[in-house]
Amino acid sequence: MSQTLSVVVPVYNESEVLETFHVRLVKVMDELRLPYQVLYVDDGSEAEFLFQLQCLRDSDPRVAVLELSRNFGKEVALSAGLDHATGDAVIVIDADLQDPPELILSFVQEWRAGYDVVYGQRTERRGETAMKRYTAGAFYRLMSVLGDVDIPRNVGDFRLLSRRAVDALNALPERRRYMKGLYAWIGFPQKAVPYVREPRAAGETKWNYWRLWNFALEGITSFSAAPLKMATYLGLLTSTFSLLYGLYFLIRTLLFGNPVPGYPSLIIVVLFLGGVQLICLGIIGEYLARTYQESKGRALYFLKAYHPATSVTDKNDAT
16 A cells, blocks of 8 residues: 655745645645545634635645634644645645655655654755844754753754654644754654755745744754753852841941941842842743643634545555
């Protein structure tokens, strides 16, 4: 029996690139001569884009469309796609054409060689500002120091997952999902395939710096308890400094009397201690908020509709 492939594509109002992306993707998938389906996961897009997706499905029987009830975010959309992907291997790719579909050929080759996770690793990030490249590099360096798992640098969601890797991901119960960390956490043989990331083919990115900052916090708090330890050490260091500072004033008073202390120095000490306390409370609050979200046990997502593919056989009928 032939192996089957599923391609999961999370989308959100990608009208300008959808048709071009699908043409390139189908061309690559047909070269593999394996039965496949393409699952577009709509993350609460506008009605106009949904109509475009339905027209694409009507014209290609290998296309399935999964509509979420609202915009849940890309991580949840990816999880929904993995839940509904049925192939022996699942390919995850964005529709903006920054990640070349042609690399899928190399992914499948490495999968056949025995790797469960084959991911694209960016050697160059074209079309991105120097600030974004610097902040991305700083985040990966920070995660390598703080993280409990080794998350590969310059790696996104573009990858191939074997069936047992997909089943492992689907078995994880957590609601606050940082997929790049989960891909690494499940283990299994993994391999990188280098490539040059191109600029967006059309449209604008949905990721601004505020969303990227929150996404970075999600990654750090999901896979590292180091900030909590740092808060403890910071409190210990501050207490030690305050004790030494108090001893200094005690000795100076015994030897030279008790002059009136300066008001500016008092304000500086109070503000410093207050700032340290607020930082530590903020760190604890981030973890507490995530614990609170997990404890409610809400469903990860809800479906508005699921339109399955009518065929998983390629046009060359390779079975």
